[in-house]
Amino acid sequence: GENVEQHPSTLSVQEGDSAVIKCTYSDSASNYFPWYKQELGKGPQLIIDIRSNVGEKKDQRIAVTLNKTAKHFSLHITETQPEDSAVYFCAASTRGTYKYIFGTGTRLKVLA
Amino acid sequence: SAVISQKPSRDICQRGTSLTIQCQVDSQVTMMFWYRQQPGQSLTLIATANQGSEATYESGFVIDKFPISRPNLTFSTLTVSNMSPEDSSIYLCSVEGPGAYNEQFFGPGTRLTVL
Numbered sequence: 001g002e003n004v005e006q007h008p009s010t011l012s013v014q015e016g017d018s019a020v021i022k023c024t025y026s027d028s029a030s031n032y033f034p035w036y037k038q039e040l041g042k043g044p045q046l047i048i049d050i051r052s053n054v055g056e057k058k059d060q061r062i063a064v065t066l067n068k069t070a071k072h073f074s075l076h077i078t079e080t081q082p083e084d085s086a087v088y089f090c091a092a093s094t095r096g097t098y099k100y101i102f103g104t105g106t107r108l109k110v111l112a
Numbered sequence: 113s114a115v116i117s118q119k120p121s122r123d124i125c126q127r128g129t130s131l132t133i134q135c136q137v138d139s140q141v142t143m144m145f146w147y148r149q150q151p152g153q154s155l156t157l158i159a160t161a162n163q164g165s166e167a168t169y170e171s172g173f174v175i176d177k178f179p180i181s182r183p184n185l186t187f188s189t190l191t192v193s194n195m196s197p198e199d200s201s202i203y204l205c206s207v208e209g210p211g212a213y214n215e216q217f218f219g220p221g222t223r224l225t226v227l
Binding site: 031032034036041042043044045046049051089093094095096097098099100102103104105 | 113143153154155156157160204208215219220223
């Protein structure tokens with residue numbers, strides 16, 4: 001069945017360093033890939049997304065890359081700050097279905 | 113994006129009882145979704161709720177256990193029926209975004225503990 005694998009499950013970085021989280025999807029029909037940040041006690045917050053017709057998208061310190069051939073996409077956070085500490089989820093969806101397949105999550109800790 | 117609120121924010125319930133969770137949106141949306149997030153786990157879609165039609169449930173979820181109402185374009189409820197400790201989870205509602213693609217925006221969640 002459809003599946004999204006996410007790695008690593010936990011990631012610790014020093015403040016100011018970069019963090020990279022990777023996801024691989026199985027359904028070749030997937031064409032929309034959002035990333036969510038979930039802070040403790042809160043709902044997931046959409047932080048960036050990418051459509052299958054682009055290879056990279058950037059928004060200030062965060063960027064997402066997509067490799068459709070390899071069926072993987074990655075979240076890049078530069079100049080990490082303590083407030084970036086949270087659980088990050090990737091997801092894959094096919095246009096028109098509204099059904100998301102979520103990755104298993106990455107707990108990011110930014111050490112001051 | 114829409115502002116989404118959920119009530120209650122958390123609850124502790126006894127097994128065998130039922131809890132109804134409310135989701136309110138500050139704008140009209142066609143599609144609303146209910147998810148379950150078990151402790152330390154990812155999100156799993158329970159059902160999709162469109163106004164004016166029966167909810168569509170995902171595999172492993174049934175209407176008798178998770179009845180859903182969608183009386184208008186800004187409100188939905190999810191009931192967790194005949195609860196057991198295995199139902200202890202965060203329950204999240206989400207709504208479709210305004211864009212052409214499948215954006216979803218989530219509410220703050222309801223943290224349910226069943227004793």
